[in-house]
Amino acid sequence: MNNAANIAVDIAIILVLIAGISRFRTPSGARFGNAMAALALLFAVAVALYRNPMLSSNAALAAFALAASSLAAWRVSAKVNMTRIPSLVAFQNGAGGLAALLVAIVEMSGARSAPGAIASAAAAVSVSLGAATFSGSMIASLKLAGKIRQTPTVVPGHNIALLFLSAACAAAAALMFAPGDPTSALVSLAFLSLAFGALFSIRIGGADMPVLISFLNAATGMAAAFCGIVIQNRLLIACGAVVASSGFILTMVMCRAMNRSLMNIIVGGKAPARPQASSPATVSSPETTAAPPAPVAASQPEQPETDPLSRAADALRAAKKLIVIPGYGMAIAQAQSETVALAGMLEQAGTEVKYAVHPVAGRMPGHMHVLLAEADVDYDKLFEMDDINAEFAETDVALIVGACDVVNPAAKEKEGTPISGMPVLNAGDARSVIVCNFDDKPGYSGVPNPLYERPNAILLFGDAKTTLASLIAKLQ
Amino acid sequence: MSDILVMLVVFAASSAIGYAMISKVPQRLHTPLMSMTNAISASTIIAALLLFSSKLDSPHKVLAAAAVALAAFNVVGGFTVTGRMLKMFKKQ
Numbered sequence: 055m056n057n058a059a060n061i062a063v064d065i066a067i068i069l070v071l072i073a074g075i076s077r078f079r080t081p082s083g084a085r086f087g088n089a090m091a092a093l094a095l096l097f098a099v100a101v102a103l104y105r106n107p108m109l110s111s112n113a114a115l116a117a118f119a120l121a122a123s124s125l126a127a128w129r130v131s132a133k134v135n136m137t138r139i140p141s142l143v144a145f146q147n148g149a150g151g152l153a154a155l156l157v158a159i160v161e162m163s164g165a166r167s168a169p170g171a172i173a174s175a176a177a178a179v180s181v182s183l184g185a186a187t188f189s190g191s192m193i194a195s196l197k198l199a200g201k202i203r204q205t206p207t208v209v210p211g212h213n214i215a216l217l218f219l220s221a222a223c224a225a226a227a228a229l230m231f232a233p234g235d236p237t238s239a240l241v242s243l244a245f246l247s248l249a250f251g252a253l254f255s256i257r258i259g260g261a262d263m264p265v266l267i268s269f270l271n272a273a274t275g276m277a278a279a280f281c282g283i284v285i286q287n288r289l290l291i292a293c294g295a296v297v298a299s300s301g302f303i304l305t306m307v308m309c310r311a312m313n314r315s316l317m318n319i320i321v322g323g324k325a326p327a328r329p330q331a332s333s334p335a336t337v338s339s340p341e342t343t344a345a346p347p348a349p350v351a352a353s354q355p356e357q358p359e360t361d362p363l364s365r366a367a368d369a370l371r372a373a374k375k376l377i378v379i380p381g382y383g384m385a386i387a388q389a390q391s392e393t394v395a396l397a398g399m400l401e402q403a404g405t406e407v408k409y410a411v412h413p414v415a416g417r418m419p420g421h422m423h424v425l426l427a428e429a430d431v432d433y434d435k436l437f438e439m440d441d442i443n444a445e446f447a448e449t450d451v452a453l454i455v456g457a458c459d460v461v462n463p464a465a466k467e468k469e470g471t472p473i474s475g476m477p478v479l480n481a482g483d484a485r486s487v488i489v490c491n492f493d494d495k496p497g498y499s500g501v502p503n504p505l506y507e508r509p510n511a512i513l514l515f516g517d518a519k520t521t522l523a524s525l526i527a528k529l530q
Numbered sequence: 531m532s533d534i535l536v537m538l539v540v541f542a543a544s545s546a547i548g549y550a551m552i553s554k555v556p557q558r559l560h561t562p563l564m565s566m567t568n569a570i571s572a573s574t575i576i577a578a579l580l581l582f583s584s585k586l587d588s589p590h591k592v593l594a595a596a597a598v599a600l601a602a603f604n605v606v607g608g609f610t611v612t613g614r615m616l617k618m619f620k621k622q
Contacts, residue, residue, distance in 0.1 A: 072548070078555045078566075079554065081616055081621075084559055103579060103583075109584070127602065127610070128607070143561075146607050149600040153598075153600040153601035156597035157577045159593065271568055274568070277574075290576050293573035301567065302549075303553055420559065420560030428618050433558060
């Protein structure tokens with residue numbers, strides 16, 4: 055395995071993989087990079103099979119499993135609606151975790167030769183991480199698909215149960231080093247870790263989902279790397295390590311964007327009894343813009359008669375510069391096309407339009423960018439928070455579509471709330487702020503949004519898709 | 531013992547290079563990045579296929595085939611969906 059030619063080939067494959075990832079600077083480069091990474095993986099498989107050919111008695115089954123599953127995966131991913139991407143990514147991640155678990159179990163219990171201590175230890179980690187990411191990802195996938203409650207679920211004694219399961223996992227892992235067949239220890243470890251992953255994941259929800267998704271991504275990478283140590287395959291170790299560091303970076307980016315520590319998010323902090331801004335079940339209610347609920351504080355004494363929709367239309371008509379702020383509400387209301395249509399209309403009329411995207415808007419890293427890309431927004435118009443925040447002060451209208459916590463001035467102005475210190479978009483600095491949210495309830499954090507009470511706020515509560523459609527009709 | 535050393539070096543070097551590369555990825559590409567690395571993490575398909583290089587009894591064969599199928603689903607699905615997402619990013 056360690057002769058010079060083999061090492062050179064392995065290094066070449068790893069370089070192709072890394073070159074592929076390094077193309078992720080621009081979208082067009084990333085397309086090429088994605089193809090390069092796929093090619094690198096294909097080479098890695100080919101090289102591995104060339105060095106250790108399959109037994110002819112096994113080849114048919116392996117080929118069938120490979121072909122059938124690849125075809126199914128291709129059909130699902132070529133057709134799936136883009137709004138279901140977060141759930142699909144989590145599901146695929148879970149499949150990868152389960153694969154790592156199965157490989158380690160077969161490898162260790164096949165008992166081709168007595169495994170060394172290093173292989174046993176690596177297999178224990180691989181089984182444990184594989185099982186936990188599988189159950190954790192499945193829970194996350196169900197949450198993101200709206201099949202189970204999206205808010206954190208805390209069971210009595212949650213922490214104690216997690217601690218107990220960790221201790222039991224450690225004990226099961228230790229049993230693997232006992233002489234004899236390690237299979238029963240491995241299987242116990244797998245089941246304990248499955249329970250751990252589910253319990254771990256069920257407690258994280260709502261706006262914390264991007265952190266959970268990135269964290270699970272890192273964990274599968276780690277499982278793959280340890281799987282590589284079990285079978286002593288350099289390429290697998292390298293691939294796993296790259297994924298683990300990628301997932302880790304994304305996790306930290308998400309944590310920083312919320313000004314919270316990873317630990318704080320994992321233990322759920324103030325999990326129970328947090329009000330949910332908008333749950334998918336209630337969003338589909340049809341009646342909306344005609345008679346929106348009265349603003350919390352009716353602080354527009356100068357023109358109390360004018361309805362908010364007309365005021366919003368007037369503000370948009372007069373605007374020279376508009377910044378659109380999308381949030382998770384836009385995704386639930388499926389309002390991205392209406393958002394983009396309205397922005398496009400104003401652009402035609404000469405308004406300068408930009409989009410401001412908060413790093414944790416949505417349910418996975420970069421969620422809003424994908425939705426807006428699908429609605430054909432030129433990606434050069436999407437700006438990150440730090441690049442656009444200063445521009446709100448010189449902006450005529452900030453149009454908020456389904457975002458609450460990420461524009462909540464309380465993060466800067468109030469101490470001791472769950473979002474205090476979290477960097478937010480300065481929507482309130484714009485001359486007018488049009489709010490197309492479902493209702494005036496606080497966002498996921500449970501912190502009321504003082505923006506709604508400002509005199510420059512125009513509140514259009516209701517289903518964002520309908521609200522925006524009425525705005526478009528009004529402007530035509 | 532040299533084997534474990536090689537493996538440690540590979541692990542550390544890949545993590546470091548990966549870290550350096552990925553910290554430069556812009557926010558707008560975070561979803562495609564995650565989706566692609568998700569596909570790469572299913573490189574366990576290498577290990578799953580290699581299981582078939584040695585003799586397996588029937589129960590182990592079934593488990594190994596399941597591992598191949600799951601990893602293949604992750605790899606093929608991951609790269610396909612990443613490609614689809616990236617195709618949507620347009621510049622007028």
